[in-house]
Amino acid sequence: MRLRRCGAAAVLVELDSLTEVAAARAALADLPGVVELVPAARTVLVSFASGAGRLKQVSELLDNADLSNAPVSDSRTVVLPSVYDGPDLELVAETAGLSVEDTVALHTSAEYTVAFCGFSPGFAYLTGLPEPLRQPRLDTPRTRVPVGAIGVAGEFTGVYPRSSPGGWRLLGRLADDTDALFDPARTPASLLAPGDRVRFEAR
Incomplete structure (x- = not known):
């Protein structure tokens, strides 16, 4: 430290x-x-x-603090309705040695924790990604990732709150009726905050 x-x-x-x-x-x-x-x-x-x-x-x-163990959080759980139709879903499944169906099941079975936010307003880095889904970024980043895209990169999964360049492997997208990840007219503006627990629910 x-x-x-x-x-x-x-x-x-x-x-x-x-x-x-x-x-x-x-x-x-x-x-x-x-x-x-x-x-x-x-x-x-x-x-x-x-x-x-x-x-x-x-x-x-x-x-005088024990920094070797993350505390048990009493934060809220946010459920994100999701559609698994991403352009890299088959790549992630092949790299993981899984079927597409098992890849989706594995991603939705985990409970994630917001470790921190960054990159763009409302972007949350979520820990708890199952080991087979921990994969490298794309060799060539996309110039435009659509808003709501669900991706994986290294030990993290996350959702793009706005359209932007990005190199994460994309599994799918948030369902159309999901609350915006970032809304400057809302208090708080970000849907997710550090410590929150997150689950993805397949539609």
């Missing part, structure tokens, strides 16, 4: 794994004066209302 000052009122905690990130985020959640916690793949940014003595506070708290 490594701590870095970020401006006058924030501390960046550098960690070694997603498990440590989740554990550190949980430990820091109740620290007095915290305004925002921003997890990423290997860091947590802790922003405070004021910065005096905060580096020491963060250091002391995390030195």
Whole structure:
């Protein structure tokens, strides 16, 4: 673990794994004066209302925390109705050594956790992807991935909240009646937040 000052009122905690990130985020959640916690793949940014003595506070708290286990979350579960007709579904199935039907069943049988958000507003990196579906990105990224596309890349699965370039292997898409992943007119604007549990439900 490594701590870095970020401006006058924030501390960046550098960690070694997603498990440590989740554990550190949980430990820091109740620290007095915290305004925002921003997890990423290997860091947590802790922003405070004021910065005096905060580096020491963060250091002391995390030195006494168990960062080896991700905490059990009491966050909500979000179900995403999904249609599995993606252009890379057969590629993912072949690479995994599974039938298309078993690939869909495997993806929908898992419960995922939002590890962090990034890339674009509303994009959530979901952990919990079954091992056979952990596959590399495409050799050549697409210049346009449609909104709602469901993809896998490495240890993550996720859904594109808006049309954008992207290199993830696409399994399908969200059903048309699914709530928007990001809506600036909604509070909160993002449907998914770190710590949320997510399940995909085949239509």
